[in-house]
Amino acid sequence: MKISEQWLREWVDPALSTDELAHQITMAGLEVDAVEPVAGHFSDVVVAEILQAVQHPDADKLRVCTVDAGSETVQIVCGAPNARAGIKVPLARVGAVLPGDFKIKKAKLRGVESRGMLCAEAELGLSDANEGLMELPVDAPVGADLRGYLQLDDHLIEIGLTPNRADCLGIAGIAREVGLLNQLPVAAASCEPVAATITDALTVTLEAPERCPRYVGRVIRNVDVSRPSPLWLQEKLRRCGLRSIDAVVDVTNYVLLELGQPMHAFDLDALHEGIVVRTARAGESLQLLDGQTVDLRPDTLVIADHRGPLAMAGIMGGEPSSVGEATRHLFLESAFFAPGHLAGEARRYGLHTDSSHRFERGVDFALQRRALERATQLILDVVGGEAGPVVETVVEAHLPERPDVVLRRARIRRLLGFELVDAEVERILTGLGLGVSALEDGWRCSIPSWRFDISIEADLLEELARVYGYNRLPVSHVQADLVIPAQPEAKLSLRSVRRHLAARGYREAITYSFVDRKLQQLFDPDVMPIALENPISAEMGVMRSSLLPGLVGAVQRSVHRQQPRVRLFETGLRFLPGSEGNGLQGLRQTPSLGMVISGRRFDESWSVASVAADFYDMKGDVESVLGLGRCAGQFSFAAATHPALHPGQTAAISRNGKQVGVVGALHPDVLGALDISGPVLVCELDLDALLSAQLPAFSELSRFPEVRRDIAVIVDKEVPAAELMQHVRAAAGAYLRQLRLFDVYEGKGIDPKRKSLAFGLTFRDQSRTLSDDVVNQSMNQVIDSLEKNYNAELRNQAL
Incomplete structure (x- = not known):
């Protein structure tokens, strides 16, 4: 925002140079981006x-x-x-x-x-x-x-306001700050009521009071728009970056810059009956002041008469009802539009105006009548005319609520680090426009209508520090009783998971929680994603229900930039419809781990072959992560299907029978849609299941030797090896210490419908050396059980 130093000094004139004034404003939290003269040197x-x-x-x-x-x-x-x-x-x-x-x-x-x-x-x-x-x-x-x-010996002060300080989007707000900082009175603009000299008025109907709870207007007849704006008015507009258009528009722009209240003037003769504030109807369009015609969305708030839309509320007026050279009678409006409903509305139409900039951030909802009186008097002074009565329509229930905020005296010392005398506290808060009443341990503060950014005690503490001066705050060391938090060994730390994956060659990625709806549908077509009301862009329109779209998108960009080997992981939230668990109403937030591999199995080297990673590379990495919690035996893999993954190369990951994740290769159709060549392996796991670990327990080392026996059995192809291994463990007895699958064979010499699996079984007892008879008995139990339950054959016998 640009302001004229001379204009500001008309309101409050501290004994400071231009540079000192700019520095003071900056130190108060309103950063001055530039100071420049209003004219060149001549x-x-x-x-x-x-x-x-x-x-x-x-x-x-x-x-x-x-x-x-x-x-x-x-x-x-x-x-x-x-x-x-x-x-x-x-x-x-x-x-x-x-x-x-x-x-x-x-x-x-x-x-x-x-x-x-x-x-x-x-x-x-x-x-x-x-x-x-x-x-x-x-x-x-x-x-x-x-x-x-x-009066060209003036400077333009450009202030980079943060979105929370909408109260300073006008000379009045900046003057209020400067007056408080220098303990000077502020000469406010005259907003005295203008007596009505005619009885003409328009009816105003609020059909959307939750979006526009207050609308103020009046009729002004017999104006002479041919009169030029006075020089002082044109100069003030020019110095703040606005050009002079005509006297009526100049006055509305002047009030916008002076008080921060956007206004609009209609040609009264172009209006039909009364004013209606409503949402647009299907098929309605509007020609705007900038010449373009827009098709109005059904949820867009408009100012209309009984024939159709006149203006996009809080954004821009329409050309057919605008003030022109032939205008003789005006309808002047001043309204309050709820910031939450107007936020992002202008951007949806590719627009950004001074009005929308202010309404989106919050305009003083008690200012509309005063601004109308101010503009009326200026219009009468400049172009003459006769003013009608003020028509104000308000729905109090929909105006913003401003609950009182309590400031405790002890919190000042604790959070700001120094004592501030009561008189100084009350001076600062009162100077900010707050109503202050003393309590035994602090103050109760009523919040003014122009401060949308003050709602909790911390906001008041921020105001005290800001006005007192950040540069004056004493430097003190933080003192606190630090308690070392317990580190439960039954809970795996997320940091250990990240370090483990980094050690295996993965890089951590952080992707957006918002994804493209089309990309989301590729990975999770059965879930209706949660749409954003005001997305950053069309490519970020919905909340992700999986981490995989973001990770695969990162792989896509890497592959297109000729990266031959990509390994990424991410930990974050998935957002699913529902309200169970730790979610909000209508939203479940599930902590998850996502992993993705693309390209070569190993970095390029003379010592290893250059082969692409496959399903088992990803499965091996997943198993290594599952083993961190010392409970890998509780996890199992089973063949499964997934809409985004390749049939036959997809497995569900379960813990104690409950599915907690999925691992597999991306489906060729998905790869084609993303223009990725070569296989991409992915995995997604619930973090809560992964991080739940077992307490470490010591097991005494045996002094007795181990005995290993190998066995190869032929079974049907459909029988999963994991199921066989689980059965072998149950049948082998208490002496089995380790079971390994070391060979899988299909081909010559084997029935085409069957396969050969070779297992290594290691036996050991803590108290004695196992005899051959004991080991043979265990092996016979295993063989008999496999033959009975899976129609298994020993391979050497089958051949």
């Missing part, structure tokens, strides 16, 4: 009047002007298209210095003497306008120094 430029302008005898585009400079009459050769008799313009006399150290000298242009130069705004550093001469008001005093006449 001297000896005066107000002059063109008495006569005739065609140059030897140049079609030049005129020879006779100019009254006050103390003398001079001849100027000028090429500006608007150079004509009777207008007053800036004259740089001979000897004048213009911006850029450009000195004016006597000259001859096509044989005609010229003593000086008539100036455009760009040549004086006032703006970029250089289409013609800068025309001054007809009452400008001829011969007066231009800098003094326009």
